[in-house]
Amino acid sequence: GNSVTQMEGPVTLSEEAFLTINCTYTATGYPSLFWYVQYPGEGLQLLLKATKADDKGSNKGFEATYRKETTSFHLEKGSVQVSDSAVYFCALTAGTGYALNFGKGTSLLVTP
Amino acid sequence: GAGVSQSPSNKVTEKGKDVELRCDPISGHTALYWYRQSLGQGLEFLIYFQGNSAPDKSGLPSDRFSAERTGGSVSTLTIQRTQQEDSAVYLCASSPGGSFLNTGELFFGEGSRLTVL
Numbered sequence: 469g470n471s472v473t474q475m476e477g478p479v480t481l482s483e484e485a486f487l488t489i490n491c492t493y494t495a496t497g498y499p500s501l502f503w504y505v506q507y508p509g510e511g512l513q514l515l516l517k518a519t520k521a522d523d524k525g526s527n528k529g530f531e532a533t534y535r536k537e538t539t540s541f542h543l544e545k546g547s548v549q550v551s552d553s554a555v556y557f558c559a560l561t562a563g564t565g566y567a568l569n570f571g572k573g574t575s576l577l578v579t580p
Numbered sequence: 581g582a583g584v585s586q587s588p589s590n591k592v593t594e595k596g597k598d599v600e601l602r603c604d605p606i607s608g609h610t611a612l613y614w615y616r617q618s619l620g621q622g623l624e625f626l627i628y629f630q631g632n633s634a635p636d637k638s639g640l641p642s643d644r645f646s647a648e649r650t651g652g653s654v655s656t657l658t659i660q661r662t663q664q665e666d667s668a669v670y671l672c673a674s675s676p677g678g679s680f681l682n683t684g685e686l687f688f689g690e691g692s693r694l695t696v697l
């Protein structure tokens with residue numbers, strides 16, 4: 469079946485630190501990959517996506533590259549801000565399934 | 581507002597009672613999804629609607645769970661004879677087209693937090 473595995477949180481970083489949140493996946497076919505973010509008190513929203521191997525998704529200074537050889541889609545940001553504190557979800561959809569399969573989420577706290 | 585609206589935002593109920601959760605999607609969005617978010621469990625897919633029909637209800641955890649959508653708009657998720665393990669945040673999302681594969685973007689509501697005592 470299709471599944472996503474994310475690194476356990478919470479992750480605590482100081483402002484301006486480098487961020488990596490690991491995500492690996494298992495899927496049949498050729499999945500599309502996504503990162504969603506849930507800010508405190510808000511609904512989930514799409515952060516970035518990649519629809520084929522070697523694609524790089526980017527938004528708000530965040531990046532993730534679709535690596536088929538390692539079945540990974542790690543989220544990175546060069547310099548985090550306090551406002552990046554949120555829960556980050558890796559997700560995929562593959563084949564003819566309608567559902568977006570989410571990971572368990574990684575909580576990020578950025579301190580001043 | 582223009583976003584996905586869910587009600588109630590919080591619901592506390594006693595074990596064995598029935599509950600109804602409502603989702604009002606973004607106007608014009610034909611696809612609607614229900615997910616469940618439990619502590620430490622991530623997001624669990626429950627059911628997908630395209631218009632008023634549900635081509636994928638594979639995620640409903642038991643026959644106590646049902647959902648309907650009327651007029652291609654509002655959806656209601658009903659949980660009968662609630663159990664403590666049903667306690668979770670129930671999220672609704674919508675997307676514009678028949679399949680979100682083209683954009684991958686689901687628009688989520690803020691959820692309904694259900695607590696079963």
